[in-house]
Amino acid sequence: MIQTDIAIVGAGPVALFAIFEAGLLKMRCHLVDYLPQAGGQLSEIYPKKPIYDIPGFPSINAQELVDNLLKQAEPFKPTFTFGERIESLEKKGERDFVLTTNLGTVIQCKAVAIAGGLGCFEPRKPEVVGLDKFENGKGINYMILDPEKYRGQKMIIAGGGDSALDWTIFLSSICSELTLVHRSEAFRGAPDSVTKVMELAKEGKIKLLLNTNLLSVNGNDKLESVSLKNIKTNEEQTIHTDHLIPLFGLSPKLGPIEHWGLQIDKNAIEVNTDDYSTNVPGVYAIGDINTYKNKLKLILCGFHEAALMSHSAYKYINPGVKYTMKYTTVNGVNEF
């Protein structure tokens, strides 16, 4: 079990700055993020994009800002759990909390700061009835974790983006039969992958179905076949397969946070702007995930929220203890 002062849900820029602000008040932080690295959207979606509205930086690349925030947080020895999602948030005793991830990691803490941005990025699912019947190892997966699992198997990949093309190329030599299904009549992704996929289709190494939609998934205990429809000719066909991998990118979802007893408005957590506390004492929400009157989803606003959250969390964790705010110019940064 991990023990810390503040458990931070998320590891984006606002979460990273919260480590620094909490550290100035001698509180330790543990961060949990579903993504495999720190930085949130900045590292995952737009690492190379310049940001122009960080005070003091006329222009800074997103990844550079993340690297700087990590460096700034370093003196306060933050700890991280990546690739896991917090499933539950429960009270422990009078004031403490216990958080548990989807993989069973348990974090005990004295306060919680939810800095989850837009929530968790989950695979986008096509609108086909009964997909969920074959999830959990019964033939339908939305990510390819272990390609070896598909050796000698029949497989259908659906999608037309880079990941669908790249996996098709990679798996074409592993699967016994591979069909790529795409809704459009052309691919407009990376030209190299498109050429390679077209060659594989020409050589008969894969079956390529363009202008084609998923119609239904069929089988009893496990997936046995997928029915498809050509949207130009309306022709339908059913292909026997062991696996179907829909690869339609990622979309953010609030996820389990919805069930933690917090007041939610349109996918965001309502907070009191005095200190960015939620309706549950000791639980705060900062950054893009919170909402209040005149909220601006800006990194710089999140930084401000992190500072106020830290001071309030200090009071929550240390009831009755008097303290005064000290400037870093006076006190410096006293590392742990």
Add this chain to the structure above:
Amino acid sequence: MSDIKIHIQNPDGTLSTLEAPTEMGLSLMEFLKASEYDILATCGGMALCATCHVQVISGFDKLNEATNDEYAMLDTLPNITDTSRLSCQLRLASNMDGITVKIMGDGLS
């Protein structure tokens, strides 16, 4: 006045018409959001997330050509149509006057 009309096809098939300003440099995504349509626009308008996907029901040919980045992002979607666009890549301008769109992207709920 440099306002243009944008028609929105609602989920029930009915049409709503909005007056959109062209002088503010807004994208269609930003305008739809400001008009309180349920549109996520995760990446804020960089053609990086495809959550502001719209199907252009009429007036598709009047629009500026999509960039390769926009096409590549559209191709990742399960519900792409022949007249799909990312609304964040459509800057409100006179060429868009009278187009009809249907919001296809991931909503807030």
